[in-house]
Amino acid sequence: MSADVSLIAGCEEGLRIPGLTLNHDWIGKAEEGQLLEHVDGGRWRNDLKRRVQHYGFRYDYRARFVSPADYLGPLPGWLADLAGHLVDNGLFSKVPDQVIVNEYLTGQGISAHIDCVPCFGDTIAILSLGCPVVMTFQCAASGARCEMVLPACSLLGLSGSARYDWLHGIPARKSDTINDMKTQRLRRVSLTFRSIIIGA
Template sequence: MKRCVQHYGYRYDYRACAVTEDAFLGELPGWLQELAATIWSTARFEEVPDQVIINEYEPGQGISAHVDCVPCFSETIASLSLLSACTMNFEERSSGERLNTVLAPRSLLVLKGPSRYLWTHSIPARKSGMIDGQRVARSRRLSLTFRKVIRS
């Protein structure tokens, strides 16, 4: 990956597409525990998230289309966007239907049910994007993704 990533709670293995018991990094730091508890009640997680990945995106960086690891994480995924806005693309895997949404600074994206399992999500690697009909230059963006690890 070309972006900076920080893992809390559990390390996600991108190559193996897995989270194993030996990937446990320790409890979330206090500031993330507070945020996880707030997001748990807001996003209606089944349990308080115990894994957070912080991604830093510089202008021109994105993330390819994917569905978060199904056997690794519970039904609800929530991602808090900070700093710069960007457009996230969604595609329904069986029909090819496409939708886009703007991730504004301080917005919370919640994936649950069909949006979690049946739709891919991605952010194109661009230095600018169209937001409300205007071309907007991207600047540094952070995303904090909250998930509950499924332990086997």
């Protein structure tokens, strides 16, 4: 795994989002395939329009709440290894204890949002598997916007202003424009790592 993480410039000239990082090759293609096998061997939930899996703690989307009763057990080994690497690479100060797996099929997205502030810690990390996708960012205060391509095997990090001041989302559509080319969306799976704040 490469530890090379760089700050990404936004789409508006001179716009930079403090705390936003993207590592294009955080894992290799072989490991990507192994992770997808683990994901596909897990139990899917259908709480949302897209399929999800919860590990460590269940997150209540409606109540926007996490309690000790939502504890599901320690992360399985394949996720615990990744969580440990996040600490080794300096993205987290301690091992994250919650992971949500999201599956996005053609046409599916996620509304622009800021991850629950009282529920989760200072850093969010999102590992992308499968099809690349365009993620949008919007400043809650100024309305400034930008877009970024999240390639397969990349790791997105959100901390500081990127974590607390900017909404991130994926528009629900069947294609994206990537490198000036219309690109059909196929299946994408994301692994979102977070640290739980109990009693939020």
